[in-house]
Amino acid sequence: MLTADDKKLIQQVCEKSSGHMEEFGAEALERMFITFPQTKTYFPHFDLHHGSDQIRGHGKKVATALANAAKNLDNLSQALSELSNLHAYNLRVDPPCFALQLLSQCFQVVLAVHLGKDYTPEVHSAFDKFLSAVASVLAEKYR
Amino acid sequence: MVHWSAEEKQLIASLWGKVNVEECGAEALARLLIVYPWTQRFFANFGNLSSPTAIIGNPKVRAHGKKVLTSFGEAVKNLDNIKATYSKLSELHCEKLHVDPENFRLLGDILIIVLASHFARDFTPACQFAWQKLVGVVAHALARKYH
Numbered sequence: 001m002l003t004a005d006d007k008k009l010i011q012q013v014c015e016k017s018s019g020h021m022e023e024f025g026a027e028a029l030e031r032m033f034i035t036f037p038q039t040k041t042y043f044p045h046f047d048l049h050h051g052s053d054q055i056r057g058h059g060k061k062v063a064t065a066l067a068n069a070a071k072n073l074d075n076l077s078q079a080l081s082e083l084s085n086l087h088a089y090n091l092r093v094d095p096p097c098f099a100l101q102l103l104s105q106c107f108q109v110v111l112a113v114h115l116g117k118d119y120t121p122e123v124h125s126a127f128d129k130f131l132s133a134v135a136s137v138l139a140e141k142y143r
Numbered sequence: 144m145v146h147w148s149a150e151e152k153q154l155i156a157s158l159w160g161k162v163n164v165e166e167c168g169a170e171a172l173a174r175l176l177i178v179y180p181w182t183q184r185f186f187a188n189f190g191n192l193s194s195p196t197a198i199i200g201n202p203k204v205r206a207h208g209k210k211v212l213t214s215f216g217e218a219v220k221n222l223d224n225i226k227a228t229y230s231k232l233s234e235l236h237c238e239k240l241h242v243d244p245e246n247f248r249l250l251g252d253i254l255i256i257v258l259a260s261h262f263a264r265d266f267t268p269a270c271q272f273a274w275q276k277l278v279g280v281v282a283h284a285l286a287r288k289y290h
Contacts, residue, residue, distance in 0.1 A: 030268055035268065035271045035272045105252055105255070108256050109271060112257075112259035113263050113264060114263070115260070116260050116261075116263055121170075121178065121195050122195050124174060124177075125177050125178040125195075128178050
């Protein structure tokens with residue numbers, strides 16, 4: 001459950017990162033594809049080379065969606081409703097939450113790399129909870 | 144037996160050479176207790192764990208974190224024999240400590256994030272791959288003797 005402090009920290013991080021959306025999203029995806037190669041199975045149609053336009057574009061999409069979720073922390077279900085449908089009925093990333101958890105880990109690594117000491121235990125905790133909550137909402141309609 | 148490429152071995156060894164085991168160990172354990180508070184159940188006798196500040200400053204947490212990461216160093220030194228290296232510890236975690244092996248995975252992921260925050264860009268994707276593989280192998284070895 002996200003506390004008031006968690007929400008503040010999450011929003012602060014998102015504001016700090018707002019100029020780096022494309023970069024962070026792309027790096028998270030790239031790390032995920034390299035560290036957890038099984039995740040590539042969802043992107044057979046992508047050029048997965050370092051720096052590819054598709055990874056950059058998709059990374060920006062993912063990061064923007066997360067930033068939007070961060071602005072709607074009191075109403076994640078509604079804010080992510082369309083994406084929830086997409087993941088459940090079209091994309092069917094399997095099993096619910098597991099692959100999304102791998103992306104969550106990589107996103108946090110990117111934040112840790114770029115924020116260093118500023119990725120404090122409190123921020124780490126808040127973000128981990130946030131990404132967990134997002135993954136849960138995205139998995140809501142699986143069955 | 145786990146296969147390690149020459150590159151993976153090099154990435155693991157070279158990063159480990161720069162790790163301050165005491166600091167990173169303390170930080171990793173503290174973060175485990177903060178980010179996944181239910182893990183505090185294993186440390187009831189550690190004293191004050193009531194807030195992130197208390198946890199980070201807790202001397203027992205620091206000492207135990209150092210112990211855990213020092214033990215991790217054994218895996219780094221014995222990449223080709225991790226299963227045997229952790230055989231006794233696996234029995235201990237099952238029979239005496241009663242730790243759900245899922246917690247090894249959680250600590251592994253936390254360690255990765257600590258390394259990322261310390262080494263920043265030097266913690267390249269290739270580096271993350273090698274280390275994520277290592278923490279997975281260690282977690283597996285620690286769970287192996289459970290019954």
